[in-house]
Amino acid sequence: MEAAMGLMRRMPPRHSETALSALLSLLPHNSSDLLSQVDLPLQVLSDDDSGKRFILCEYNRDADSYRSPWSNKYHPRLEDAPYPSSKLRQLEIEANDIFTVYCDQYYEGGISSVYMWEDDNEGFVACFLKDGSKTGQGRRGYLEEGTWDAIHVIEVGPEEETTRYCLTSTVMLSLTTDDVSSGTFSLSGSIRRQMNMNLPVADGHLCNMGKMIEEMEGKLRNSLDQVYFGKTREMVCTLRPPSEVLPMRLPDS
Amino acid sequence: MAEEETELSDKQKKEIAKWFLLNAPAGEIQYVAKDLKSVLNNDDVYDEAASEAFPVYNKSHMICLEMPGRFGDVLVTSYGELQGNEYLDPKTAQVAIVDHVKQVCTEVRPATDEELPTPYVEEYRCALEAEMLKYVSEAYPKGSCSVYCINGKDVEGPGNDFELVAVISAARLSPQNFCTGSWRSIWNIECKDDIQVLELKGKLQVGAHYFEEGNVQLDAKHECRDSTMFQSPDDGAIAIASLIRHHETEYLASLEVASYLNLPDATFKDLRRKLPVTRTLFPWHSTSQFNLTREISKELGIGK
Numbered sequence: 410m411e412a413a414m415g416l417m418r419r420m421p422p423r424h425s426e427t428a429l430s431a432l433l434s435l436l437p438h439n440s441s442d443l444l445s446q447v448d449l450p451l452q453v454l455s456d457d458d459s460g461k462r463f464i465l466c467e468y469n470r471d472a473d474s475y476r477s478p479w480s481n482k483y484h485p486r487l488e489d490a491p492y493p494s495s496k497l498r499q500l501e502i503e504a505n506d507i508f509t510v511y512c513d514q515y516y517e518g519g520i521s522s523v524y525m526w527e528d529d530n531e532g533f534v535a536c537f538l539k540d541g542s543k544t545g546q547g548r549r550g551y552l553e554e555g556t557w558d559a560i561h562v563i564e565v566g567p568e569e570e571t572t573r574y575c576l577t578s579t580v581m582l583s584l585t586t587d588d589v590s591s592g593t594f595s596l597s598g599s600i601r602r603q604m605n606m607n608l609p610v611a612d613g614h615l616c617n618m619g620k621m622i623e624e625m626e627g628k629l630r631n632s633l634d635q636v637y638f639g640k641t642r643e644m645v646c647t648l649r650p651p652s653e654v655l656p657m658r659l660p661d662s
Numbered sequence: 663m664a665e666e667e668t669e670l671s672d673k674q675k676k677e678i679a680k681w682f683l684l685n686a687p688a689g690e691i692q693y694v695a696k697d698l699k700s701v702l703n704n705d706d707v708y709d710e711a712a713s714e715a716f717p718v719y720n721k722s723h724m725i726c727l728e729m730p731g732r733f734g735d736v737l738v739t740s741y742g743e744l745q746g747n748e749y750l751d752p753k754t755a756q757v758a759i760v761d762h763v764k765q766v767c768t769e770v771r772p773a774t775d776e777e778l779p780t781p782y783v784e785e786y787r788c789a790l791e792a793e794m795l796k797y798v799s800e801a802y803p804k805g806s807c808s809v810y811c812i813n814g815k816d817v818e819g820p821g822n823d824f825e826l827v828a829v830i831s832a833a834r835l836s837p838q839n840f841c842t843g844s845w846r847s848i849w850n851i852e853c854k855d856d857i858q859v860l861e862l863k864g865k866l867q868v869g870a871h872y873f874e875e876g877n878v879q880l881d882a883k884h885e886c887r888d889s890t891m892f893q894s895p896d897d898g899a900i901a902i903a904s905l906i907r908h909h910e911t912e913y914l915a916s917l918e919v920a921s922y923l924n925l926p927d928a929t930f931k932d933l934r935r936k937l938p939v940t941r942t943l944f945p946w947h948s949t950s951q952f953n954l955t956r957e958i959s960k961e962l963g964i965g966k
Contacts, residue, residue, distance in 0.1 A: 412700035418877045419694055420685050428685075431678045434670055435701055507946075514938035541933075557933040579876075582933075592866075592884030594917070600876035612947075619946040630934055641870040641880040642918075644843035648832045648868070649802050651918065652911055 410439055417447055422583070422598040425449055448579045448599055451540040451558045453520055456480050464522040466560070468536040478505045478522050493526050497533055501525045504535065504615055511619065512539050515626070516557070531567040535614075536560065537622060554585045561622050568610055574617060576604045578625045582633060596637055602629065672707050679711035687871040687879065688723050688844030689835040691716070692765070716762040717746070724831035724846055726806045727767040729758050736760075736767060741810040741827050750777060752810055753791060779815035783824050786853065787811050789895040793903035794828050801907065805832035805845070817855075826851045828906065840874035849906055853898075860898055862888045862905055866913055884913050 413432050420428040429447050433440050444467050452465045456477040463469075469476040471490045474483040478501060483490050493501055504523040512521040519541025527533050539559045558581040566573035583597035604625055608617040670678075679698055686694035695712065702708050720738045729736050729751065736742075736751040736758040744750055747760045750773055757777065758767045779787060791809040798807045807830045814824030830847040845868050852861040864887070870880040888905050892898030938944060 412697035415697040416682060416694060416701065418873045419687060419690055419697075419871070420682065420877075421687075421879050421881070422877055424685060428682070431681060432701065435675065435678060511944050514940075514944060515935050516933070517935070555933050592882065592913075594880075594882045596878070596880050598872075598876055598878030600878065602875065616946040619944065623944055623946075626934070627936070630936065636872060636875065637878050640841055640872040641843075641878065644834060644836075644841055644870040644872075645845075645868055645880075645914070645917065647803070647834050648843050648845045649805070649910070649914055651914055 410436075410442055413439065413443060414446065422581075423595070448560055448581060448601075450556070450581060450583075451538060451560075453540060454484055456482075457484060458482070462520050464520060464538040464540050466524070466536065466538060468526070468534075468562075469522070469524045476524070478502075478524060491526070493533075497525050497527060500614060501535075504537070504618075507615060507619065508537055508539075511623070512541075516541055519557075528564065532565045532572075535563045535565065535618060537563075537618075554583075556581070556583045558582075559626065561625070563618050563621070565614065565618075570610060571607045572610045572614075572617075574606050574608060574621060576606075576618075576621050576625060578602050578604070578622070578629065580626075580629050580633065582637060584637075596641065598637070600629065600633065600636060672704075675702065675704065675707045676711045676714075679708060680715040683711065683715035684719055686719065687842055688869055689833050689842045690871070691719055693837075712763045716765070720760075720762055720765065723833070723844065724829055725765060726831060726833075727758065727760060727765065729754075729756065729767050729770050731770055733770055735806055737806055737808045737829060737831055739808070739810075739829055741812055741829065742808065744777060750810070752778075752787060752808055753795075779811040779824075780818055782819055783811050783815055783817050786824075786895040786898060787826055789899035790826060790828060790851070790902055793899040794830075794906070797903050797907050798830055801910070802830070802832045802845070804834065805830055807831070812850075820855050822855055824853050824855070826853065828902075841870070841872045843870040844868070847906075847910060849902075851902060853892075858891055858893065860890050860892055860902060862890075862902065864888075864906065864909055866910065868917070882917060886913075 413436060416432065417425070417428055426449055429443065429449060432443055436443065453462045454465055454475060455462050456479045458480040461479045463477045463479060465475045471483065471487060474485050474487040474490065476483050481492065481498060501523060504525070508521050508523050512519055516539065519539055521539045523535060523537050525533055525535045541557060560579045562577045564575040579599055579601045581599040585593070585595045587593050602625065604621060606621060679702055682694055682698050683691060699708050721740045721743065724737050724739050726735050726737055733754045733756050736749055738749050738760060742750040742752070744757060747762060749758045749760055751758060755773045755778060756770050757773050759769045761768050778784065787809050794807050794809055798805045807828060809826055809828045812825050812827050814822060817824045828849040828851065833844040835842050848865045850863045854861065864885065866884045868880070868882045872878045886909050888909065890901045890905060892901060
């Protein structure tokens with residue numbers, strides 16, 4: 410399994426789907442591990458009842474069907490499928506509504522979905538997903554095509570006065586530009602981070618989870634700059650220093 | 663979830679294995695090989711896949727190998743390929759015998775006359791190589807280059823066209839920093855002897871891979887053309903090298919400006935705002951059980 414994850418870390422991000430299906434066919438017995446640990450660009454389906462779109466992921470899947478957070482029904486229809494309890498479903502509905510507003514505020518477009526389910530420790534797990542892409546000339550120019558997909562999985566501990574929240578966030582980013590003077594430029598990949606907090610349950614689960622996600626996304630946005638651009642740029646400059654730097658010989662590493 | 667998957671055939675496994683090897687980022691194929699062997703758990707299939715994939719990978723990445731016997735380095739490229747595992751190093755007129763899977767040069771032999779260009783062409787090739795070596799040693803801390811004659815190597819005298827190709831290959835591996843990168847330039851030079859014109863076509867490719875917190879890869883490409891007049895091998899060489907230097911420097915600068923300086927702000931603002939339009943963090947606290955969305959929408963001043 411470790412070797413499989415190692416391979417996923419080296420294959421070009423734009424080929425992640427191919428890489429994952431290759432691994433699934435080589436390691437059929439590890440399929441559930443692989444599917445839950447590897448993040449792929451998100452896909453979307455339309456809900457039969459409302460026509461609203463929802464995001465597909467491991468967390469709302471059973472066999473080959475996916476549960477819509479809007480209607481709580483599986484597409485295609487499925488017998489004997491798992492559903493969250495009605496109390497959790499209420500929370501899920503609210504979460505979807507509020508997350509949609511949050512995403513509108515920050516992303517000005519895109520699709521969001523939230524799924525929740527009870528776990529074995531008397532707590533529950535919530536998964537917030539956001540899918541979105543933009544093509545064409547961005548308002549400020551330069552952007553040709555870009556996508557930002559986010560997956561936030563929060564494990565919520567059993568409800569006590571102070572409850573434990575464990576957040577694992579993955580942001581998958583892809584940027585491509587195509588302009589005459591610099592040819593094609595494509596930067597893509599994913600970053601994963603974790604954050605754990607103990608927060609008073611009196612504030613409300615949604616409030617606590619929401620704030621964690623907002624904080625995490627803000628941090629990721631900043632460090633994406635450092636990681637995506639900073640590190641790769643540093644490497645390019647190491648390979649071939651810009652002319653001003655040339656007189657200085659770099660130490661051999 | 664599907665029940666027992668039908669077992670893949672060895673041939674299918676081999677193709678998958680080759681795919682992983684060929685897609686390894688520059689300088690990382692040995693790491694990919696190690697993980698792949700573990701996942702495949704079948705040495706025969708792996709060996710076959712490796713014997714097919716490694717040569718393609720090595721040539722496409724133009725890997726640089728040390729030749730035994732103090733002859734320096736040789737670049738493994740399709741331009742210098744004489745046979746499956748024999749590669750010409752035009753600089754020293756030696757032929758390197760290479761083990762692709764181990765990525766080492768196992769022995770060296772002198773090139774035969776048939777394998778080398780004629781003295782007429784060699785004068786041009788050699789002059790250009792000398793200029794290129796000067797340029798590469800100045801511009802690339804760890805770069806290698808070679809100049810090959812790929813067309814018309816039997817041209818005996820003036821009046822006939824021939825074609826040279828200059829390749830530059832630089833790679834940087836920093837596994838402890840979770841970062842690798844590569845630069846590859848391929849410059850085709852058509853020498854139109856009768857009109858004393860040199861036509862250049864360049865293909866530049868830069869890649870970088872950062873894998874500390876995830877998997878981030880850069881893939882940038884660029885093509886360009888130019889031409890110049892020449893009188894003699896020496897001034898032709900100087901002219902070409904200076905054009906190449908000019909285009910590569912310009913490309914690097916435009917990468918900096920267009921992509922790195924402008925993209926972060928422009929793109930990130932387009933993909934995710936730093937803060938909502940309200941300039942404050944999202945009002946999660948307005949979370950009352952039922953009127954949640956309405957209250958928030960009111961606060962944010964949006965109709966719903």
